[in-house]
Amino acid sequence: MTRYPEPTEASEAAEHTEHGEHTEHSEPIEPAAEPDGAEVSAGLSRRRTWVAAVAVGAVLLSAAGVAASLVIKSPAQTAAEAGPPPLDVLIARVEKRVLRDTVIVRGTVTSGQAVQFTPTATGGEGAAAPVVTKVAVRQGDQIEAGKVLLEVSGRPVFALPGRLPVYRDLKPGATGDDVKQLQKALADLGHGTGSDKAGTFGAGTKTALAAFYKSLGYDPLPALADRGEALKAAEDAVTSAERSLEDARAAAKGGTGSTGTTGGTGATGNTGATGGSGTKGPEGSGSSGSGKGSGQDGARTVARAQADLTKARERLTEARAASGPMLPAGEVVFLESFPARADSVAVRPGSPVSGSAMTLSAGALVVRAQLQEHQKGLVRAGQKVEILSEVSGVTAAAEVQSVADTPQSAPAPAPGTGSTGGQGQGQQAPAPGGPAGYELLVRPLAPLDAKLVGQDVRLTVEAAATDGNALVVPVSAVSAGADGRTIVTVVDGKGTQRRVEVRPGTTGDGYVEVRPAADGALAEGDSVVTGINPGVAGKQTGGKTGGTTGGGDGGSKSGGSKSGGSQGGGGS
Numbered sequence: 001m002t003r004y005p006e007p008t009e010a011s012e013a014a015e016h017t018e019h020g021e022h023t024e025h026s027e028p029i030e031p032a033a034e035p036d037g038a039e040v041s042a043g044l045s046r047r048r049t050w051v052a053a054v055a056v057g058a059v060l061l062s063a064a065g066v067a068a069s070l071v072i073k074s075p076a077q078t079a080a081e082a083g084p085p086p087l088d089v090l091i092a093r094v095e096k097r098v099l100r101d102t103v104i105v106r107g108t109v110t111s112g113q114a115v116q117f118t119p120t121a122t123g124g125e126g127a128a129a130p131v132v133t134k135v136a137v138r139q140g141d142q143i144e145a146g147k148v149l150l151e152v153s154g155r156p157v158f159a160l161p162g163r164l165p166v167y168r169d170l171k172p173g174a175t176g177d178d179v180k181q182l183q184k185a186l187a188d189l190g191h192g193t194g195s196d197k198a199g200t201f202g203a204g205t206k207t208a209l210a211a212f213y214k215s216l217g218y219d220p221l222p223a224l225a226d227r228g229e230a231l232k233a234a235e236d237a238v239t240s241a242e243r244s245l246e247d248a249r250a251a252a253k254g255g256t257g258s259t260g261t262t263g264g265t266g267a268t269g270n271t272g273a274t275g276g277s278g279t280k281g282p283e284g285s286g287s288s289g290s291g292k293g294s295g296q297d298g299a300r301t302v303a304r305a306q307a308d309l310t311k312a313r314e315r316l317t318e319a320r321a322a323s324g325p326m327l328p329a330g331e332v333v334f335l336e337s338f339p340a341r342a343d344s345v346a347v348r349p350g351s352p353v354s355g356s357a358m359t360l361s362a363g364a365l366v367v368r369a370q371l372q373e374h375q376k377g378l379v380r381a382g383q384k385v386e387i388l389s390e391v392s393g394v395t396a397a398a399e400v401q402s403v404a405d406t407p408q409s410a411p412a413p414a415p416g417t418g419s420t421g422g423q424g425q426g427q428q429a430p431a432p433g434g435p436a437g438y439e440l441l442v443r444p445l446a447p448l449d450a451k452l453v454g455q456d457v458r459l460t461v462e463a464a465a466t467d468g469n470a471l472v473v474p475v476s477a478v479s480a481g482a483d484g485r486t487i488v489t490v491v492d493g494k495g496t497q498r499r500v501e502v503r504p505g506t507t508g509d510g511y512v513e514v515r516p517a518a519d520g521a522l523a524e525g526d527s528v529v530t531g532i533n534p535g536v537a538g539k540q541t542g543g544k545t546g547g548t549t550g551g552g553d554g555g556s557k558s559g560g561s562k563s564g565g566s567q568g569g570g571g572s
Helices: 009-018 037-071 075-082 177-188 203-216 229-254 256-262 267-272 283-322
Strands: 089-093 095-097 100-117 132-135 148-152 155-161 332-335 340-345 358-371 384-388 395-403 438-444 456-465 470-474 486-491 497-508 511-516 527-532
Touching: 100 332, 100 340, 100 438, 100 497, 148 358, 155 177, 177 203, 229 283, 332 358, 358 395, 358 456, 384 438, 456 497, 470 527
Parallel strands: 155 332
Antiparallel strands: 089 527, 095 470, 100 358, 100 456, 132 148, 148 155, 340 358, 358 438, 384 395, 384 456, 395 438, 470 511, 486 497, 486 527, 497 511
16 A cells, blocks of 8 residues: 655645745745655556456457357358358259240331432423422321322422332323323222223323313323424315315216317317327217216326325324323322322422422331341241330331342432432441341331331341240250260259250250150259359369260251350360
8 A cells, every 4th residue: 555745844835825825934845755666666566467457358358259250150151051062063944935036137117119209390492490389298298199299380290109100201192001000090080091992092091181180270281392283284184185085076077078178179189088089070079089088087086185185184193192181200200009108398489490309108117127148048038027116115016028039238328318219218227338138128017107217126037936835945055965865964952963865946046945855854943054163163173074064066956046156065
């Protein structure tokens, strides 16, 4: 126990001084006595004892925590330690589902027919430069057969049904399939062509065409630009020939006496007679000889007049056949079906005629795409197709309409429309300048929304499919043994492996249909080996799995899956 020195008078005086107390007598203060060495040593010993006690306690607590961690385990840790060791192979579950082999390509929604219309001037010589005087449709409008689309220099441009593109002016007297197409279009609009032969532009077709123009409020252009002068001349020629024939017949009928009178002296008779008998007798005798010669001349004159009239009438018939209304090539657009659509309109009243005025489309919407060489053999007409628009999320069922036999490069689209011009669309993949491909035409089973026109969509072609649900495994799980049997290796939860002989079927998307040779040998949910586990393989010898795993050689499987070659496994 530490002893402290008792206070002295000097220390008490100093304490009183600090508190402001004054003493009347100040005496010198003596210094306090210092503690001895034994007391200091005893204090240090006690401090070291406490530090040591704290350190020992901390060590004991740490040891207790380590011991507890070794004894106490979580349920998950306990289950993990109780499970089997990790497998040295990669596995996949056997699935039971419908397996489809698909080909995915990009395509563009287009119409069955698309036409870029470029107006042409139909005015006569000396006409001013053609200019658009009226636009009757707007972009997105539906177009009916016979509807006026626009006016060029006051002349109409209209649409008619037909598959053949217009390539010439159709005039009276013309023949061909394009004339037949015009006749049918006019008849469908209520303007029959009468008795005209199909494919011949006759009088009935002229009448029907004139009536159609009249229904639109326009006059048809004449086939001949001579203002009818040729027809008038032909009609005048017939009239003249008819009069000449009448005169010749009148002269032949009553001209004998007249001729004899002029030849009474015989001189005339010598001129007109053949036998010179006019000199033999008096005037009456000369008259008889002259009348015989004049009768023959009159008959010849009538015959010639008749021939002239026949020729004049033939020329009149030809002139009439060539005259009448015509259908200029620049005033009509033939479309396959109606109603059609105005996809774009690039002109307005006052615009000069230069380049394409509008793009028209007709027919049901279809999807056009390009197949590469390795895809062509998988796709054929009649296969099911799913159309997906990622923009709108719309899906539609369709089927393959056709696959081209020869490759072709995608044509360059027209500015702003994507059309190739002429009668077809050009929005196809790949882009212009890309590799050649085989054109794929897909036709939807139900009409597509017109808003999809021009959209790039995804086509999923179902090249093959299993007949209902089937057992399927990854292609890499199937291998061929040395004995030629096709097998899969089934592994259980303990790592025990067994081989199961299977017969492969439909392949697609990296999977293959398998049918076990023995009933019940393979079931849905079984695990099959697909390769070696790289995390464990280094710890195992290769002999255990070298012959049972690996099924990865896609070339050994039946069916020749498009992905088989890339599904490499571990063994060979």
